[in-house]
Amino acid sequence: MLIKKAGDIPASEITPESVYNNRRHFLRAGAVGAVGALAGGLWARESLGGTVMPQDELPGVVKSPLSTDEDTNSWEQLTGYNNFYEFGTGKDDPARYAHEMNTDPWSIKVDGNVGKKGDYSVDDLIKPSQLEERIYRFRCVEAWSAVIPWVGVPLKDVLARLQPDSDANYVAFETLHRPDEMRGQRGRALRWPYVEGLRMDEAMHPLTLLAVGLYGRALPNQNGAPIRLVVPWKYGYKSIKSIVRIKLTKDEPPTSWNIANAREYGFYSNVNPEVSHPRWSQEYERPLGGFLKNKKTLMFNGYADQVASMYAGMDLARFH
Numbered sequence: 270m271l272i273k274k275a276g277d278i279p280a281s282e283i284t285p286e287s288v289y290n291n292r293r294h295f296l297r298a299g300a301v302g303a304v305g306a307l308a309g310g311l312w313a314r315e316s317l318g319g320t321v322m323p324q325d326e327l328p329g330v331v332k333s334p335l336s337t338d339e340d341t342n343s344w345e346q347l348t349g350y351n352n353f354y355e356f357g358t359g360k361d362d363p364a365r366y367a368h369e370m371n372t373d374p375w376s377i378k379v380d381g382n383v384g385k386k387g388d389y390s391v392d393d394l395i396k397p398s399q400l401e402e403r404i405y406r407f408r409c410v411e412a413w414s415a416v417i418p419w420v421g422v423p424l425k426d427v428l429a430r431l432q433p434d435s436d437a438n439y440v441a442f443e444t445l446h447r448p449d450e451m452r453g454q455r456g457r458a459l460r461w462p463y464v465e466g467l468r469m470d471e472a473m474h475p476l477t478l479l480a481v482g483l484y485g486r487a488l489p490n491q492n493g494a495p496i497r498l499v500v501p502w503k504y505g506y507k508s509i510k511s512i513v514r515i516k517l518t519k520d521e522p523p524t525s526w527n528i529a530n531a532r533e534y535g536f537y538s539n540v541n542p543e544v545s546h547p548r549w550s551q552e553y554e555r556p557l558g559g560f561l562k563n564k565k566t567l568m569f570n571g572y573a574d575q576v577a578s579m580y581a582g583m584d585l586a587r588f589h
């Protein structure tokens with residue numbers, strides 16, 4: 270498989286985010302304007318001082334203009350504090366146990382209302398030449414937030430090649446179900462497998478990403494290797510990890526957190542500081558790495574200009 274695992278790179282060997290962020294400030298200042306299409310691996314090779322494992326770097330990653338210019342969270346923060354209930358409900362369980370999941374080989378079933386049904390590898394769906402780095406804000410429904418340098422491709426480009434038919438109104442996603450390797454699936458924290466879904470216009474929105482990397486490297490298992498969804502204007506739980514099935518459907522598909530608690534988690538799950546979770550306010554967030562819930566949460570997580578029109582006329586409290 271071309272897109273290799275990076276599950277067990279020791280945190281100590283990874284670029285400190287300060288180097289990364291300084292480099293970005295430098296670029297923003299226009300000092301190296303010609304390096305607009307900065308390869309993801311370039312900074313990694315420099316800052317790791319010769320200790321790189323080149324096979325883990327994703328080649329030819331182009332920087333996307335759709336990125337936020339906010340400073341990113343560190344590799345340690347993003348890979349050490351996760352929600353991936355298949356490995357347990359603790360924030361450090363995924364980092365501890367996700368290496369038990371085998372991601373090679375990996376197969377993704379594409380079925381339902383789609384022309385090109387079949388079983389695909391990650392490389393069948395995503396060509397390395399398409400990879401972009403997208404730095405997105407990320408907001409968990411539990412009120413922590415992060416800024417994450419993903420590597421991936423717009424889902425719309427993958428869907429276009431798969432040819433949804435005219436009855437395809439939604440896209441449903443499913444995570445691997447393998448209790449032998451995913452110890453959380455031996456318990457009942459959620460109904461397995463984890464499932465998620467998007468309306469077709471949401472799936473086709475240019476911001477919606479299929480991610481295969483983080484910080485210029487293949488995704489670590491705890492972040493959803495080898496392929497996951499990222500929908501930056503929705504609460505984090507919509508961003509389903511370790512996808513093994515993409516099904517185009519006529520009807521709204523079931524979603525894991527809605528199945529678990531429909532009152533608390535709706536289908537849309539758009540970040541909305543004006544609609545409280547039944548058990549806590551969504552007005553403020555705690556940036557990952559900080560102690561205080563002191564950052565004001567923005568409507569649609571700051572992506573309102575790009576996405577609000579998709580929900581025009583909808584009662585966002587009812588369709589939460």
Ligand code: MTE
Binds near residue numbers: 354410493508509511
């Ligand atoms: N996908 C699966 N399969 N299982 C999960 O438990 N948790 C979701 C989402 N995707 C989850 C999942 C939740 S609640 C969040 S906040 C994000 O993944 C966390 O992503 P991160 O750990 O990369 O920050």
